Amino acid sequence: MPAYIQGRNVNLTFRPPNRGPVRALYGFDIDVNEGEFLSIVGPSGCGKSTFLNVLLGLIRPDSGDLRMHGKPIAGPGTDRAMVFQEFGLLPWRSVQHNIELGLELKGVPTETRHNVSQHFIEMVGLSGFEGHFPHELSGGMKQRVGLARALATDPDVLLMDEPFAALDAQTRDLMQVELLRIWQEARKTVLFVTHQIDEAIYLSDRVMVMTKRPGHAKKIFPIELPRPRDYEMRVTPEFNDLKLEIWHALKDEITI
Amino acid sequence: MTDQTLPNPAVPADDAVTRETFVERYRKPLLGALAVLLFFIAWQAVFLVVPFNALFISKPNLIFSGLAELVVSGELWADLAVSAVPFLYGFTAAVVVGVTIGIVMGWRVRVGYALDPLMTVFYASPLVALAPLLIVFFGVGVSGKAIIIFLLSIFPFIFNAYAGVRAVDRLLINVVRSLGGKEKDLYLKVIVPSVLPYIVAGARIAVGRGLIGVLVGEFFAASEGIGYAIAKFGDLFALDKMFACILSVMIIAVVLTEGIRWAERSAFPWRVGQ
Amino acid sequence: MSELQAVDANISTAAPADDLEAPPKSLWRQLEPTVLGVGSIVALLALWEALPYLVTFAPGTKLFFTTPSQIAGTLWTMFATGTIWAPLSVSASGFALGLGLAIVVGLPLGVLIGRSPTLNAMLDPFITAFNATPRLVFLPLVLLWFGLGLWSKVVIVFIGALFPLLINTYEGVRNSDKLLINVVRSFGAKEWDIARLVVVPNAMPYIVAGLRLAIGRAVLGVVVAEFFGSEDGLGVMMVQAAGQYKVAVVFAGLIVFAGLSLVMTGLVQLLEQRLTRWRPQHAAEY
Numbered sequence: 001m002p003a004y005i006q007g008r009n010v011n012l013t014f015r016p017p018n019r020g021p022v023r024a025l026y027g028f029d030i031d032v033n034e035g036e037f038l039s040i041v042g043p044s045g046c047g048k049s050t051f052l053n054v055l056l057g058l059i060r061p062d063s064g065d066l067r068m069h070g071k072p073i074a075g076p077g078t079d080r081a082m083v084f085q086e087f088g089l090l091p092w093r094s095v096q097h098n099i100e101l102g103l104e105l106k107g108v109p110t111e112t113r114h115n116v117s118q119h120f121i122e123m124v125g126l127s128g129f130e131g132h133f134p135h136e137l138s139g140g141m142k143q144r145v146g147l148a149r150a151l152a153t154d155p156d157v158l159l160m161d162e163p164f165a166a167l168d169a170q171t172r173d174l175m176q177v178e179l180l181r182i183w184q185e186a187r188k189t190v191l192f193v194t195h196q197i198d199e200a201i202y203l204s205d206r207v208m209v210m211t212k213r214p215g216h217a218k219k220i221f222p223i224e225l226p227r228p229r230d231y232e233m234r235v236t237p238e239f240n241d242l243k244l245e246i247w248h249a250l251k252d253e254i255t256i
Numbered sequence: 257m258t259d260q261t262l263p264n265p266a267v268p269a270d271d272a273v274t275r276e277t278f279v280e281r282y283r284k285p286l287l288g289a290l291a292v293l294l295f296f297i298a299w300q301a302v303f304l305v306v307p308f309n310a311l312f313i314s315k316p317n318l319i320f321s322g323l324a325e326l327v328v329s330g331e332l333w334a335d336l337a338v339s340a341v342p343f344l345y346g347f348t349a350a351v352v353v354g355v356t357i358g359i360v361m362g363w364r365v366r367v368g369y370a371l372d373p374l375m376t377v378f379y380a381s382p383l384v385a386l387a388p389l390l391i392v393f394f395g396v397g398v399s400g401k402a403i404i405i406f407l408l409s410i411f412p413f414i415f416n417a418y419a420g421v422r423a424v425d426r427l428l429i430n431v432v433r434s435l436g437g438k439e440k441d442l443y444l445k446v447i448v449p450s451v452l453p454y455i456v457a458g459a460r461i462a463v464g465r466g467l468i469g470v471l472v473g474e475f476f477a478a479s480e481g482i483g484y485a486i487a488k489f490g491d492l493f494a495l496d497k498m499f500a501c502i503l504s505v506m507i508i509a510v511v512l513t514e515g516i517r518w519a520e521r522s523a524f525p526w527r528v529g530q
Numbered sequence: 531m532s533e534l535q536a537v538d539a540n541i542s543t544a545a546p547a548d549d550l551e552a553p554p555k556s557l558w559r560q561l562e563p564t565v566l567g568v569g570s571i572v573a574l575l576a577l578w579e580a581l582p583y584l585v586t587f588a589p590g591t592k593l594f595f596t597t598p599s600q601i602a603g604t605l606w607t608m609f610a611t612g613t614i615w616a617p618l619s620v621s622a623s624g625f626a627l628g629l630g631l632a633i634v635v636g637l638p639l640g641v642l643i644g645r646s647p648t649l650n651a652m653l654d655p656f657i658t659a660f661n662a663t664p665r666l667v668f669l670p671l672v673l674l675w676f677g678l679g680l681w682s683k684v685v686i687v688f689i690g691a692l693f694p695l696l697i698n699t700y701e702g703v704r705n706s707d708k709l710l711i712n713v714v715r716s717f718g719a720k721e722w723d724i725a726r727l728v729v730v731p732n733a734m735p736y737i738v739a740g741l742r743l744a745i746g747r748a749v750l751g752v753v754v755a756e757f758f759g760s761e762d763g764l765g766v767m768m769v770q771a772a773g774q775y776k777v778a779v780v781f782a783g784l785i786v787f788a789g790l791s792l793v794m795t796g797l798v799q800l801l802e803q804r805l806t807r808w809r810p811q812h813a814a815e816y
Contacts, residue, residue: 017280029262056716076716088713092731092808101727102717133808153717211264220260245259287651295656312675366566373567374574380746380795381788385753385765388772389780393594468664468750475669475758483667490670498671506663513662 003031004189005055005157010064012047012054024050025061026214032157032189039192039200041246042210043254048193049085051215052159055191056082068157078106081150085162087142089134095145096121096130102153120148123182140171147179151186160192164199176202177231184228197246201225202234207246212253219249314495319503322496331485332504339470339481342398346405347466353406354413354462355455361414362421372418379411387472401473408469409462413455420454421447453524460516467509596777604778605785618786620763621752624680625790628687629748636692636744637737640699641725644733650700661693666754673759683755683763690751691744698740702733735809738802745794749787 007030014022024047032038040048053059054066057076066073068080081102089098099117108116121127124144134142143163150158164172176199183190183203194200200207207221223242225233233239279286296316303315314322326332357375361368387404394400428446437445474483482501489498575598587595608614643650643657669686676682710728719727756765764783771779 053712058712058715076718078718080716082713082716084709084713086709088709090710090713090727090731092734092806101714105714105717105719105723135808216264217262218264219262222259284647284651284654287648288655291652292655366562369563369566370570372563374570377571377788380791381784382746382749382753382791383784384750385768385784385787386780388757388769389594389777392772392775464662464664468666468754471664471666471669472754472757475666486667487670490674493674495674502667502671505667506659509662509664510659514658 004034005030005032005068005191006066007031007051007055008065010051010054010061010066012050012059012061023214025054026216028064028216030208030217032191035187035189036205037183037190037192037203039194039204039207040210041194041197041200041207041250042215043212043250044195046210046213046253047215048210049161052082052161052191052193055157056080056159078102078153079156080159081153081155081157082159082161083143083146083150083163085165087134087139087146087166089142089145089149091134094131094133095126095137098134098145099148099152101149106153116152117148120152123151123185124148125178138171139167140175143167143175144178147182151182151188156189158188158190160190162193162195165195172199173231179203180229197243197250198234201239201242201246202229209246209249210253212255218253221246221249310495311493312495314499318496319499322494323500323503326497326500332482332501335480335482335485335501336504336508339474339483342401342473343405343466343470345398346402346469347409347462349402349406350410350413350462350466351459354410354458355417358414358417358419359421359451361418368418368422375411375414379415383407384468384472387476391473391476396477396479401470401478404473405466405469409466412458412461412465416454416458416461417451420451423454424450449524453520456516456520456523460513460520463512463516464509467505467512471505593775594777596781600778601781601785604782608782614786617762617764617767620680620760621756621765621787622790624683624687624755624763625748625752627680628684628751629691629744631684631688632691632695632744632748633741635688636695636740637699640696640737641703641729641733643696644700644703644706645721645725645729657693657696660689661697665689665751669754669758678759678761682759683752686755686759687748687751690747694743694747695737695740698736698743699733702736703729705736706732734805735802738798738805741798742795745791745798749791749794753787 007028010025010028010030012023012025014024016022028047028051030051040051042048050059054061055068055073057073057080090101093101096114096117099120100113103113103116117130121130124147126141126144126148129137129141134145137145143166146163164175167175180203190203192200192203197207201223204223207223208217209219209221210216211218221242225238225242300316308315310318323332357371361371361375384404386407390403390407391400394403424447428450429442432441432446470481471483471486474481475487478484482505486498486501486505489495489501579597579599582595582597643653665686668689669682672682672685676685706729710732711724714724714727752763753765756763757769760766764786768780768783771777771783
């Protein structure tokens, strides 16, 4: 039986004018199971974010086969939603109206939209901030809005492109705990791109390490730590062993 | 379940650098030139269908022969030269006086406080409305026109020089001082390079306003000059020559403003993209 | 007990708020810009008023001289007797029609050329040329085509106000955040939705700035169009007054035009505050 999301030999080359072509993805294979939390770690510029954009349908690959539910990805669709690193909130819209963006584009009636956004505002802990504009929110709160916006359209897959990279270390730790709580509640398939090995292990069912550009999967690590996971788990020997193993796989790919 | 190491596909060598073709590279100017050409062709061609009335409209071939006639007879040059004199006087005075006022306003905080509202009131008023009065007072010669041009083009210099001085980065002044710079170095290395781009940008705006001054002055009362020529050919229904003069003014305006823009880009490359 | 201690500790560690605040600015430092700004205007007016007592003018020059009090008196008479309304309404209608037309044409066209590189490339030479050229140069032609009166004025105002609006809208559209465009695309937005949800709101501050410029150009357009191609209106009144050496009337007209420009700019400012409540610099106004 094919995997829930299946990529075979996906190739993508950027061809900027008057410069050499840049192979972003080459022979990229991936299998994602339904409901799993899969993290992708890799060196900067290895194409991991590019892959999320391909999966989201914003970039078309040059060749290869990429399917979800057995159907090829042909463009953006409401079965996938992205949480962006730089939040991507519309600055002229309040928290509530940002969260309702996807529903609005789907043509959902106002009444239903309000109910849905209210539900997710509560889920991400932003009650009382419905009318605030993005510039009035902290980084962590902005990303909660980003998360609620992605969840509001009820996608099957949540794509997260280094969602916590723009946050400070403490906020990031708290957001990870929050994300796990929300993930338990919403039960989505999650593809999570990150630079941080800790973050990947803590959150994921499996961690995929990518090679340097042109990127493809190098090694996949199942993370068999029990769930629900608590913050203290990060200091256990099992956690650190995994961290070391993944680091060994990753470090050969990093060039400074 | 154990770790899964995946096969490493052999990556073929990169393709050659994608070179843009000539058309790709110059797509924008080529399209622009094409559009201009099409515009003139369409203008010429439309009178194959629509009846042509020489008292109401002209067409490109007539305009170009009219232009050639004005150039050959020397009329165009004479008119342009007459208009250029008050423009040069007025504009030069605007540069000198405007930049001085702006710099003093920026440098002396209290002068800035005192003059900012006053200058804003002047800038916001349509000073061109004083043109009839100035013409009546100073007469139709060079001085009346020069004063209108001066009044219209001084404010961009004042405001830009003022903004430029205020935008001088105090940190850079401290840096130069800390490296042992003298007062002279502050001016040469920090202040002038910071303020100059503002003044040149002001000049680009002022040129347009100065040209308005030329035209207003000459439409009112003049017996020569390019503005007068346009009005005169209009009164005579010599539309080919009128269009030819309008075209000349357009070309001069474009050359002046784009010339300053080009100078800005080449003289202050660090400001590109601001 | 422990609770009590905690409360105690809380009190003792609370920093005295006053110490942390910056010392208040002295009253003079706060008022200085206003006092100097208003003062210089008042001083200039006073000097102008006093000038006839300080200097003796040549008879020829005296004819051209007026004082602020005479100008104010003239303005007062014009409004009190209602003679201002007829020319003002003529000028204002030309202004409103021309500016309205420029908005209706300029905004959509600006969005179009901002989103379509081909259209932009093709129209760029025309926009550059017309924007660099003082539109006044077309006045004799416009008069020839539209005759003396309202429509010539509307056309002059229109071509004057169009380009700042068009160019600013275009700049604003070009500066749209690519990330936000990708966000709405990822939710399935089509080109129309992208324009509606991202491009136009993003361009709004630019459009408002363009509108301000356009108001200035439109007033200028009204003035010159009436100087040369109208039978009534404020501009006509001013030219006639200049010819009859009624200098105070010329200045009164100037002030009315400046007032028109200020009122319109004020309205735009109100509009801006309503439209851009989401911007950080307005955060303090809530």
